[in-house]
Amino acid sequence: MxxxxxxxxxxxxxxxxxxxxxxxxxxxVTIKQGKLLPPEILYGDGSRFNFNSKLFIxxxxxxxxxTKNI
Numbered sequence: 001m002x003x004x005x006x007x008x009x010x011x012x013x014x015x016x017x018x019x020x021x022x023x024x025x026x027x028x029v030t031i032k033q034g035k036l037l038p039p040e041i042l043y044g045d046g047s048r049f050n051f052n053s054k055l056f057i058x059x060x061x062x063x064x065x066x067t068k069n070i
Contacts, residue, residue, distance in 0.1 A: 015055070022049055022059045036067055 025048070030036050039060045043049065049056050 018050060018052060018055060019059060022056055023063070026060060026063050030063070030067070036064060 026036075026042055029042060039057060042060065043053065043056055046053060046056075
């Protein structure tokens, strides 16, 4: 998780909380489905993530990079 929080440059607390929420959601769905789903499916309409698609994609790509090695 600290890898993702370190990617936010002097973000406010809400950015850190949103990052944690995005991370938790992607990881939970990935574990349940047994695979990393495409970002379009996970993001949905964006309301769950305060319509912050840039942050969502950043977290998604970091998770994707980490899961390549598994």
